[in-house]
Amino acid sequence: MASAQLTASSISARSFPAFEGLRPSSVKFAAAGQVKFAGINQRSSFRALVVQAATVVAPKYTSIKPLGDRVLLKIKSAEEKTEGGILLPTTAQTKPQGGEVVAVGEGKTVGKTKVDITVKTGAQVVYSKYAGTELEFNGAKHLILKYDDIVGILETDDVKDLKPLNDRVLIKVAEAEEKTAGGLLLTEASKEKPSIGTVIAVGPGPLDEEGNKKPLTVTAGSTVMYSKYAGNDFKGKDGSDYIALRASDVMAVLS
Numbered sequence: 001m002a003s004a005q006l007t008a009s010s011i012s013a014r015s016f017p018a019f020e021g022l023r024p025s026s027v028k029f030a031a032a033g034q035v036k037f038a039g040i041n042q043r044s045s046f047r048a049l050v051v052q053a054a055t056v057v058a059p060k061y062t063s064i065k066p067l068g069d070r071v072l073l074k075i076k077s078a079e080e081k082t083e084g085g086i087l088l089p090t091t092a093q094t095k096p097q098g099g100e101v102v103a104v105g106e107g108k109t110v111g112k113t114k115v116d117i118t119v120k121t122g123a124q125v126v127y128s129k130y131a132g133t134e135l136e137f138n139g140a141k142h143l144i145l146k147y148d149d150i151v152g153i154l155e156t157d158d159v160k161d162l163k164p165l166n167d168r169v170l171i172k173v174a175e176a177e178e179k180t181a182g183g184l185l186l187t188e189a190s191k192e193k194p195s196i197g198t199v200i201a202v203g204p205g206p207l208d209e210e211g212n213k214k215p216l217t218v219t220a221g222s223t224v225m226y227s228k229y230a231g232n233d234f235k236g237k238d239g240s241d242y243i244a245l246r247a248s249d250v251m252a253v254l255s
Contacts, residue, residue, distance in 0.1 A: 055133065055135040056135070057135055063103075064103060065105075066144055068105045068108055069107055069108040069146060069147040070104075070144055071103070071144070071145060072102045072103040072142060073099035073100060073125065073127065073143045074102050075098075075099045075142060075143055097126055097129055097232065098126050099142075100122065100125075101119050101121050102121060104117045104121065109211070110210070110211035111210040113210055113211025114211075117147050119147070124153065125153055126150070126151045126232075126244070127149055127151055128149045128150075129232055131149035132144055132145025148166060150165055151232060151244045152164040152165050152170070158237040159235070159236050160200060160236050160242065162242075164202060164203035165204075166204070166206055167206040167246050168202075168245065168246060169202050169216070169245060169247050170201045171197040171198065171199055172198045172241075173197040173240070173241040173243055174196045195225055195227070196226075197224065197226070198223055199218055199221060199224055201220055202216050203247075217247075223253070224250045224252065224254065225251050225252045226245060226250045226251060227245070227251060230243075230245045230249035231244055231245025231246070
């Protein structure tokens with residue numbers, strides 16, 4: 001991979017007041033996430049900065065036991081090919097949001113009630129996109145996250161079969177309008193993402209202050225309006241769009 005180089009004609013040492021001893025030579029950005037400063041005298045020393053995607057657990061550790069209401073997942077591999085068999089570059093591969101439960105914590109106490117984690121080891125689950133901490137363990141990518149960050153259990157490879165957990169709701173998104181009110185056809189880029197859909201499944205509800213389940217007021221089959229930028233988007237096998245979000249992000253029931 002080619003390196004990007006800024007020479008002394010375009011950058012001055014005065015631009016880096018915190019780096020004592022930097023001479024107006026060059027700053028070179030190398031591959032593999034390293035940043036190197038050339039022309040630094042012997043009085044100053046800097047280590048190359050290397051950014052890693054996940055924490056690596058040393059081989060001497062043979063097990064990981066999550067604490068409290070945390071869950072350890074083994075992450076599914078990203079898709080390397082399209083459905084048509086075309087190889088995808090790393091930058092185009094979809095970040096997986098599913099994994100297998102490897103270990104669970106002992107749960108938590110809410111009020112005076114001990115609340116256990118209901119997912120079991122071996123269960124296939126879907127989790128929030130930006131949740132948890134990634135780590136490499138036994139040569140595979142894992143994720144340790146809060147139980148509440150698990151969206152639902154998915155025992156098949158079709159998102160319409162998702163069983164939401166806690167206060168999550170699964171919605172089949174209404175199709176975007178293809179024409180304006182005046183009858184003009186809309187291109188894909190100009191179609192506005194709808195925030196209306198039909199509830200497919202609902203979770204058992206959140207916990208109240210005493211640790212008891214509080215049933216959701218939203219029911220399956222209802223047509224609802226939800227917050228535009230909430231939840232996690234999925235594509236179903238039937239080509240339809242689905243979204244899993246918290247019940248609090250449902251703004252209204254339409255009839």
